[in-house]
Amino acid sequence: MSRLNERPWKVAFVTGCDSTDGIGQALCRELVTRGVLVYATGLSLEAMASLRDSAPKQIRTMVMDVTREHQVQEVIDKVIAEVGGIDILINNAGIGALAPTIEADLSIARRVHEVNFWGTWAVCKAGGRHMAARRRGVIVNIGSMASRGHTPFTTAYNTSKAAVESLTHSLRLELMPYGIAVIYVAPTWCRTAIAANSTMPSDAEWRAGLYGAIQELVLRETKAINAPGAWPPSRIAARIVDAAFHNRPPVEVYGGGQYLALGFLAAWVPRWLRDWVIWHKSGLGHLARLVSTATTGRATATASLPPGDDTCTIAAPADAAGTAAAAAGNF
Structure with a gap:
């Protein structure tokens, strides 16, 4: 805690902090160790109670639904009024969905995009204007290697993260003249509950569809998020915060289970070979x-x-x- 007395507090704003085993809460805890005043937001104060109690002097929790633009603006304006500005803004809120593309419920796919993409845009819009006025700040958008991997049966999630990646790089160039860094994070496998909490067809819907014969193989692949090589949320959180604190923040941050191999696969291996690997692993x-x-x-x-x-x-x-x-x- 002595670091708090050595210099003025930096202020961080983090979305998607409801899950106790998610990246959002891990980010908040890591930021606390760096002497940062953290505003953690989510859909439920109760879900964030233990997080707040872990560092009551440095973590403040607020309810915010990223899909409600007016609420996003109100919450960020309130934070600005309280502390004068936000130094680090981290868009972590996200949900998943699993379904064959041609059998997917498009209302669910739209919800995934509302949270993952449009929610990120709304927070960037509200927070970015304040940062531009102050001529400083760092925005971190957490995407996924899925934005480049194009794995089958997760089209809603993949496309939402691809949109976040594109948003991030456009925003990075636009805010560069104002001294603001914008970082895209593309994790691979981290031990969070996003896969378990993803919306997916029922067993009956799987059996009635075109892909019922490989349901077990498809679901098995979703459990790779908890494979032995998967990173704990604290590890990827430390890497993200390191990047945000860097004097010259990187454009992109990678991490997670097998991220080097998967990154090489996405960047350098011919499409036909990548397809062959995915084709067999997915069933x-x-x-x-x-x-x-x-x-x-x-x-x-x-x-x-x-x-x-x-x-x-x-x-x-x-x-x-x-x-x-x-x-x-x-x-």
């Missing part, structure tokens, strides 16, 4: 074999019908992928 290769087998079997059965038998136009129209999905019980 799509297995599904292709089931579809091929079902299609071949149906074609053979159709060819064996007596010439002129009208039943062939009625008995054979079942969709090949649908047949594969129906085979899920044998998977």
Whole structure:
């Protein structure tokens, strides 16, 4: 605590701090160790109570829904009125969703974009204007390596983070004349609850869809977030705060389980090879074999019908992928 008396407090504003095992709360705790006054925001004061109590002199909690632009503006204006400015603004609020792209509920996909992308934009807009007026500050937008990995079945999340990446780099150039640094963070696997809390189809919906045969493989891949190599939130939080405090903040920050290998894969490995890896890890290769087998079997059965038998136009129209999905019980 002595550092608080050595210099004026820096002020940080962090969104998405509801989860006790999320990156948001880890960021707040890390910022406290650097002698920062932290405004932690989320949807529930109760969810942030233990965080506030862990450092009551340095952490203040406020309710804010990033999808409500007027509320975002009001909360940030209140912080500015209390302490005069925000030095570090971190957009961490985010949600996930899992579903086959052509079977997804678009209202859920829109909600993912409302939180992850439009919410980030709203906070950047409200906080960035104050920073521009003061001619200083750092904005950190937490995206994901998914913005570049294009993994199947997470299209809503991937596209929202790709939009955040584009927003971040446009904003970085626009705010550069005003002395403001803008950082894009692209983590890989960190041990948070975002995968467990992601909206996804029910078991019945999976079985009824085109990808029921590989449901278990798809869900298994989502658990990689908790694999032995995944980083704890505290580790990625320390890296993010290090970047924000740097004299010349980096444009991008990476971290998380296997981030070097995944970054190399995304940047240097040919698309066809990346697709091959994803194709097999996600179960799509297995599904292709089931579809091929079902299609071949149906074609053979159709060819064996007596010439002129009208039943062939009625008995054979079942969709090949649908047949594969129906085979899920044998998977």
